[in-house]
Amino acid sequence: MMPPLKFPLTGSSARMIVLGIETSCDETGIALYSSESGLLAEVLYSQIDLHQKYGGVVPELASRDHIRKTLPLIREVMAKAHLKGADINGIAYTAGPGLSGALLVGAAIARSLGMTWNIPTIGVHHMEGHLLAPQLEKNAPQFPFVALLVSGGHTQLVAVEGIGRYKVIGESLDDAAGEAFDKVAKMLGLPYPGGPHVAKLAQKGTPGRFVFPRPMTNRPGLDFSFSGLKTFTLNTVQEHTKDIVIDEQTKADIAHAFQEAVVATMVIKCRRAFKATGMKTLVIAGGVSANTRLREELSIMAASEKGELYYPQLKYCTDNGAMIAYAGCQRLMAGQSDDLGFYALPRWNLESLPAL
Ligand code: KG4
Ligand code: ZN
Numbered sequence: 001m002m003p004p005l006k007f008p009l010t011g012s013s014a015r016m017i018v019l020g021i022e023t024s025c026d027e028t029g030i031a032l033y034s035s036e037s038g039l040l041a042e043v044l045y046s047q048i049d050l051h052q053k054y055g056g057v058v059p060e061l062a063s064r065d066h067i068r069k070t071l072p073l074i075r076e077v078m079a080k081a082h083l084k085g086a087d088i089n090g091i092a093y094t095a096g097p098g099l100s101g102a103l104l105v106g107a108a109i110a111r112s113l114g115m116t117w118n119i120p121t122i123g124v125h126h127m128e129g130h131l132l133a134p135q136l137e138k139n140a141p142q143f144p145f146v147a148l149l150v151s152g153g154h155t156q157l158v159a160v161e162g163i164g165r166y167k168v169i170g171e172s173l174d175d176a177a178g179e180a181f182d183k184v185a186k187m188l189g190l191p192y193p194g195g196p197h198v199a200k201l202a203q204k205g206t207p208g209r210f211v212f213p214r215p216m217t218n219r220p221g222l223d224f225s226f227s228g229l230k231t232f233t234l235n236t237v238q239e240h241t242k243d244i245v246i247d248e249q250t251k252a253d254i255a256h257a258f259q260e261a262v263v264a265t266m267v268i269k270c271r272r273a274f275k276a277t278g279m280k281t282l283v284i285a286g287g288v289s290a291n292t293r294l295r296e297e298l299s300i301m302a303a304s305e306k307g308e309l310y311y312p313q314l315k316y317c318t319d320n321g322a323m324i325a326y327a328g329c330q331r332l333m334a335g336q337s338d339d340l341g342f343y344a345l346p347r348w349n350l351e352s353l354p355a356l
Helices: 048-052 059-080 100-117 126-136 177-187 194-202 227-239 248-277 292-304 321-333
Strands: 017-022 027-034 038-046 090-096 121-125 145-150 155-162 165-171 281-285 308-310
Touching: 017 059, 017 100, 017 321, 027 059, 027 321, 038 059, 038 321, 048 059, 059 100, 090 100, 090 126, 090 321, 100 121, 121 126, 121 321, 126 145, 126 155, 126 281, 126 321, 145 248, 155 248, 165 248, 177 194, 177 227, 177 248, 194 248, 194 292, 227 248, 248 281, 248 292, 281 292, 292 308
Parallel strands: 017 090, 090 121, 145 281, 281 308
Antiparallel strands: 017 027, 027 038, 145 155, 155 165
């Protein structure tokens, strides 16, 4: 177990340019964020092609590819912004949660550059990055708000009072929503990562042909569970598979029923989260927040509760360096930074982060 992050006060800064490095999974995301001018430049390299033939992320391949890509991409982003090392005031990297080898690559590079350039470095919580991604938009949400974080590794409802003031009020007891999308994609013979493929196929589905269960909605509480829905989906696929094939319309109908069940479940839980917290602003972030049906239905729900829904633009829903640069910049500006160690925390509790 790695030691918890320390954030010794280094004195707050009036303005900063921060290099953000995201290497927690299968995307190398690099960005430069200025506290004065916003995003200066960003690059993203996706490893999807590398992992697709294995049907999911192969951790060792992910780490090796981050090693190959991170430094060249940092050079590229600096060239795009016409900046040199001396222009950069701080470095933010994803310290967790994520794949340990992949995290270590970003941590080692961030820490080494921080020492070389003699500037502070900070390990950012990946889910805080997602949670704050909507702040990159012109129309950014104001605190406090309820955040629905829905990614490949996490499904959490968080009451957010401010940066670092997080209370997890609900979470998945088993699979994350994105993981469920990815597994259902596999059942339907769709490529990795499955979420966007299931969503696309679902558009051709016949509404009402199948109705799948809405897990954990008929008892109180804000937790989620997707493993039963996943099994229900698998059983439906198997029932309709004749001579090893399943017809295309049935596949689309199953994708549709699955997506509707996930979306309806989230609508019910988010409405409950409004009631439980008294908050009226909902933020959705993480890869699954790219889902159009989820956005549509949650915005209807928010409006019906006289509230508002916020989400990042599509490229900031999935993993990226901009959200890490932004989150790190807020903490560095407040005088927080790491000691000289570097940290990779595959598991890391969002609630343990220090408040600003
Ligand atoms: O946030 P993210 O890029 O990585 C993690 O932190 O895990 O989320 C990736 C997840 C994958 O499971 C992917 O299938 C899902 O987000 N995803 C979607 C959509 N786009 C990405 N799920 C449903 N609908 C989408 N349009
Ligand atoms: Zn993510």
